[in-house]
Amino acid sequence: MDIGFFEYSCVLQAQSHNPTIINPDWLKKHGIVPESWVVDQPLIITPALAQIHFDSGVNIVLQAQKLIVTAAGNDSELQAKAASVVQQYAETLPHIPFQGLGHNAKAGLEVPDSHKALLDLVGNSLDLDAPAVSASVKATYNDINGAVRNVTIEAGEASRQASHEDEPRAVDVVLVDVNYHRACENLAAVSVCTGFTAIDMDNFGQYMESLGERFGL
16 A cells, blocks of 8 residues: 655644744754754745745744644654754743644545545435535544544545656545644643654554555555
């Protein structure tokens, strides 16, 4: 079974972040990101949003109520570093009224005729006045290692190119977004929650394996 992991993000929710305070120098001065990281895309710094992308593959977005630190691909070390950025940010600004922390990820399975496959998984419960031709699924699971796990499953297409292929090809896929949410109202709680990165991503991998088996992969 070939599972494509696209990205991981660690999201820190708060009543009030200040996007204007962060910039590469400030992040490095406070040890939030390593000195060796280089900005490789134009900066965006406004009162509503700040975005800083580094050559490490980590992207930082700060909005009024969310800090989103994203790591591309499925590199566990980079995922841990993204969560560390969130942790170091919280330690630098511990007075911020934190609300919650999420470990999020996106992945996909190559499933032939994915729209039909997802409909078959759902069953004919949506065939009301006419047969459904596509569907998406949202599911919530309580107490997954102390988190609420929110999952969205959709059918779609992706571009894929194997090592032996000259050109990319479009393939049918089932796309999965997952969010592991935990309440975090203070720095100590943030420290605990950021420590679940590897555990949550391992759980997500197992979930994708189980989902693939449902599709006969």
